[in-house]
Amino acid sequence: MDVPYFPINDFGPIMKGLVIGGLGIFHVFLAQFAIGGGLLMCHLQRLAQAGRLPLARRFIDDFFQYLVLVSFVMGALTGVGMWFTTIQISPRTIGVMVEEFHWLWATEWTFFCLEIASGYCFYRYGRRLNDRARLTLLATYSAAAWFSLFWINGILSWQLTPGSFMETGRVWDGFFNPSFFPSLIFRTITSMTIASLAACLVVNFVPDFTREERAEIIHKCAAFLAPMAAMPLLGIWYFLSIPADSRSWILGGSVAMTLFFSLGVACSMLIGAYALFGLLRNQLYINGATCLLLLALAFLATAGGEFVREGARKPYTIREYLYSNSLTEDEVEWLRKHGSVTNDPYPLQNRDELPTDQIRLGAKVFRKQCSICHTIDGANGLTHLTATWTTSQLRMNVSQLQRTKPFMPPFAGTPEELEALIQWIQWNNSDRPDDWPPSNDPDVLRDIRKWMDEVGTTPGIHLVHGSETSQP
Amino acid sequence: MNAPFPFGFPWPTAFYLTLYVVTFAIHVAFMHYVIAGSSYLVTVAVRNRPVDPDRRGTLLRDWMPLMLSAAITAGVAPLLFVQILYQKPYYTANLLLFNRWMAILPALIVGFYLLYLLKSPLATRRGMWLRVVITAGAFGCFFFTGWSWTENHLLSLQSNEVWAQHYAEGRTRFWTITLIPRLITWFAAAFPTLAIWLAWQIRLTADDDTENHATVIGRLALTAWIGMAISVIAGIVLLVMDPPEVRQAVLGIAGIPWMLLGIAGVAAQAIGWWQLRGVGRLCRSRLTIISAGCSASILAGAVLRELMRISRLDIAAFYPKHAAAAEVGGLVVFLFFFAVNAVIIGYCIWLVRSADQLAPTDDAPAQDEVHSA
Numbered sequence: 075m076d077v078p079y080f081p082i083n084d085f086g087p088i089m090k091g092l093v094i095g096g097l098g099i100f101h102v103f104l105a106q107f108a109i110g111g112g113l114l115m116c117h118l119q120r121l122a123q124a125g126r127l128p129l130a131r132r133f134i135d136d137f138f139q140y141l142v143l144v145s146f147v148m149g150a151l152t153g154v155g156m157w158f159t160t161i162q163i164s165p166r167t168i169g170v171m172v173e174e175f176h177w178l179w180a181t182e183w184t185f186f187c188l189e190i191a192s193g194y195c196f197y198r199y200g201r202r203l204n205d206r207a208r209l210t211l212l213a214t215y216s217a218a219a220w221f222s223l224f225w226i227n228g229i230l231s232w233q234l235t236p237g238s239f240m241e242t243g244r245v246w247d248g249f250f251n252p253s254f255f256p257s258l259i260f261r262t263i264t265s266m267t268i269a270s271l272a273a274c275l276v277v278n279f280v281p282d283f284t285r286e287e288r289a290e291i292i293h294k295c296a297a298f299l300a301p302m303a304a305m306p307l308l309g310i311w312y313f314l315s316i317p318a319d320s321r322s323w324i325l326g327g328s329v330a331m332t333l334f335f336s337l338g339v340a341c342s343m344l345i346g347a348y349a350l351f352g353l354l355r356n357q358l359y360i361n362g363a364t365c366l367l368l369l370a371l372a373f374l375a376t377a378g379g380e381f382v383r384e385g386a387r388k389p390y391t392i393r394e395y396l397y398s399n400s401l402t403e404d405e406v407e408w409l410r411k412h413g414s415v416t417n418d419p420y421p422l423q424n425r426d427e428l429p430t431d432q433i434r435l436g437a438k439v440f441r442k443q444c445s446i447c448h449t450i451d452g453a454n455g456l457t458h459l460t461a462t463w464t465t466s467q468l469r470m471n472v473s474q475l476q477r478t479k480p481f482m483p484p485f486a487g488t489p490e491e492l493e494a495l496i497q498w499i500q501w502n503n504s505d506r507p508d509d510w511p512p513s514n515d516p517d518v519l520r521d522i523r524k525w526m527d528e529v530g531t532t533p534g535i536h537l538v539h540g541s542e543t544s545q546p
Numbered sequence: 547m548n549a550p551f552p553f554g555f556p557w558p559t560a561f562y563l564t565l566y567v568v569t570f571a572i573h574v575a576f577m578h579y580v581i582a583g584s585s586y587l588v589t590v591a592v593r594n595r596p597v598d599p600d601r602r603g604t605l606l607r608d609w610m611p612l613m614l615s616a617a618i619t620a621g622v623a624p625l626l627f628v629q630i631l632y633q634k635p636y637y638t639a640n641l642l643l644f645n646r647w648m649a650i651l652p653a654l655i656v657g658f659y660l661l662y663l664l665k666s667p668l669a670t671r672r673g674m675w676l677r678v679v680i681t682a683g684a685f686g687c688f689f690f691t692g693w694s695w696t697e698n699h700l701l702s703l704q705s706n707e708v709w710a711q712h713y714a715e716g717r718t719r720f721w722t723i724t725l726i727p728r729l730i731t732w733f734a735a736a737f738p739t740l741a742i743w744l745a746w747q748i749r750l751t752a753d754d755d756t757e758n759h760a761t762v763i764g765r766l767a768l769t770a771w772i773g774m775a776i777s778v779i780a781g782i783v784l785l786v787m788d789p790p791e792v793r794q795a796v797l798g799i800a801g802i803p804w805m806l807l808g809i810a811g812v813a814a815q816a817i818g819w820w821q822l823r824g825v826g827r828l829c830r831s832r833l834t835i836i837s838a839g840c841s842a843s844i845l846a847g848a849v850l851r852e853l854m855r856i857s858r859l860d861i862a863a864f865y866p867k868h869a870a871a872a873e874v875g876g877l878v879v880f881l882f883f884f885a886v887n888a889v890i891i892g893y894c895i896w897l898v899r900s901a902d903q904l905a906p907t908d909d910a911p912a913q914d915e916v917h918s919a
Contacts, residue, residue, distance in 0.1 A: 078634065081641045081713040147658045150618055155651045157625065158640065162648065165637040172629045173867070177876025183622050184880070184887040190619050191891040194612055199898040207897050214894060245875035419706055421714040
């Protein structure tokens with residue numbers, strides 16, 4: 075079996091998921107600002123043309139400059155950055171996604187080109203165009219931006235809910251997957267919310283408007299917050315569309331996931347409450363500081379939502395196909411016989427710091443199987459997670475990892491590798507002494523093999539929920 | 547490789563190679579403008595002349611952010627296809643260069659904002675040194691990005707043993723002597739492309755039919771000639787320094803037609819600029835010939851670069867992956883939206899160029915004011 079090996083980098087105390095998650099949250103926030111911003115500008119342009127908000131034209135020109143400076147530069151480059159970062163974190167995941175969906179990604183690129191072209195046309199010539207031409211460019215820009223979301227949403231939601239793709243292998247079965255539409259609509263409303271808050275912020279900083287003019291623009295922009303009322307229902311729809319086990323992580327199965335989910339819900343509720351009662355019902359004026367606070371809450375809500383979306387895929391990175399440590403279900407069985415690092419061509423970078431060959435083997439196993447989600451003593455560090463476990467407890471828990479924690483993938487190596495990993499963890503837990511006795515008791519290895527065989531290579535989610543109920 | 551590129555490969559490989567090379571060539575056309583243009587802007591800032599009679603500096607300052615945006619946007623397509631063609635070596639090089647490689651992203655962001663800053667009233671009002679710092683900073687960011695790409699490309703061509711050693715030593719830089727001629731080839735080749743871009747821009751934005759172009763033609767011609775000469779010499783040096791299999795690929799049946807196309811392209815540019823100098827004005831027919839020559843030489847360069855890569859990799863090992871990729875759906879949808887969106891982009895450009903639409907409104911500010919925003 076040809077299991078691919080890539081050089082795996084050490085991010086020190088930072089969990090790799092935090093790196094990709096951090097950039098992802100930032101990028102998603104900017105991208106949604108661009109999408110919602112386009113829709114909002116169209117709305118305001120229409121109001122201007124209808125004579126319902128004559129000063130909208132001036133505001134659009136100001137707002138669009140912020141849109142270009144933020145989204146065209148940071149949004150575009152963090153988008154490319156997402157690709158590069160995913161390669162750093164999990165090259166195999168991005169490789170599979172590119173192989174399966176490259177034409178849809180290429181289609182998204184054509185819309186991205188259209189977004190940039192129409193956006194620059196408006197940015198450069200918008201002030202000198204008549205209303206009809208302005209609306210045409212803005213509509214083109216916002217349609218292109220929204221369709222970028224449409225295409226990317228299909229690919230990203232496929233990772234969590236591949237639907238019938240795994241049986242048919244057809245690209246459209248994967249694209250229009252069970253969570254495609256709830257996710258798309260939810261993100262569209264989020265985009266509108268972010269753009270509306272950003273517009274309220276910008277209007278506070280544009281010097282040429284009077285307070286009354288600002289208030290008028292704020293109240294028109296606040297209309298874009300109204301769809302937030304549908305968010306609870308959409309959230310439930312999305313929630314029901316994802317697999318049962320993923321729901322269980324959010325509802326308490328994983329403390330971190332539950333906390334981030336709660337954070338997202340709480341922030342969204344605060345924004346929604348202020349929008350509905352303050353801005354829409356009571357027509358309050360909103361100053362720059364409050365806007366900034368609400369935008370910060372929106373950022374936190376985005377962060378919570380994206381963290382949950384990423385985390386809900388566990389133990390997979392591509393559901394039912396690729397585990398989070400970039401091994402497939404088939405490979406796990408093969409690697410249990412042949413070893414997960416036997417053919418790994420990349421030596422350890424800190425080889426000389428490790429006292430024995432067994433500890434070195436353990437370090438390699440950690441690098442291959444665990445380092446994608448864990449550090450040794452930093453974020454999600456194994457030292458902290460296992461400090462209270464006895465050695466035999468550790469052996470059994472790792473042997474039956476998917477049973478210990480169902481959002482973990484099964485251990486994919488030989489009993490010797492598992493024992494080496496245990497020794498490496500214990501060596502780290504013991505402050506890394508210069509000497510460490512080898513552990514090669516045949517009875518221990520026999521026990522490990524027995525525990526591993528007991529649970530097999532069945533994913534933990536199937537042990538808990540059964541193979542059928544893991545589907546939505 | 548017993549047939550002219552890309553015919554010596556199975557059709558899926560040939561198909562993706564063609565897409566890669568074509569999209570890469572489009573990216574290069576914009577990238578050349580940015581890298582050569584930003585270096586020229588440094589000289590403009592250093593000379594600090596109060597007037598810009600031939601408008602090269604003004605045009606570059608004005609158009610640079612858009613062209614950088616175009617270069618980045620156009621760069622996404624080859625980035626997609628390279629992942630299908632050479633997934634393992636490409637990903638491995640990315641991973642081995644690690645932080646050093648990822649640094650191109652903040653570098654591009656900083657460079658991008660510096661270009662906007664250069665257009666702002668702040669850069670105009672303040673002294674020469676601020677403009678020197680801004681332009682040098684932007685050029686440094688783009689040159690660093692180009693250097694990193696070249697480094698990444700060369701590292702992706704190395705053997706498993708070199709990769710393993712590179713990783714074990716924890717290095718995040720890769721050095722080989724061929725990096726120098728390769729970088730010089732690309733950097734110098736950017737100037738003829740910039741020259742023809744600028745020639746078109748000067749012609750299309752001339753407010754006055756009587757604008758004298760003789761001086762600027764002479765300068766642009768000189769820029770193009772020197773750039774082509776250095777690029778060709780560096781390219782020959784690179785070929786001499788590379789292993790024999792690389793020379794065989796470039797000078798063999800797969801590469802010779804493209805080599806000839808490249809020579810024809812360079813000749814068309816050299817002669818075209820000579821003729822333009824004689825004419826003394828930026829006439830459309832000769833500019834079109836030079837543009838065709840420039841496009842041909844960029845395309846030929848992209849193909850020869852690819853042949854050099856293929857000769858050092860076992861591309862046959864990737865054939866099954868290419869065949870599997872060619873089986874997946876979505877091509878028709880892509881072609882449909884590619885055509886539709888290309889038409890809409892054309893329409894947007896037509897819309898803003900249309901004289902009827904460019905009637906100033908009551909509150910429309912002057913163009914300079916718009917651009918400086």
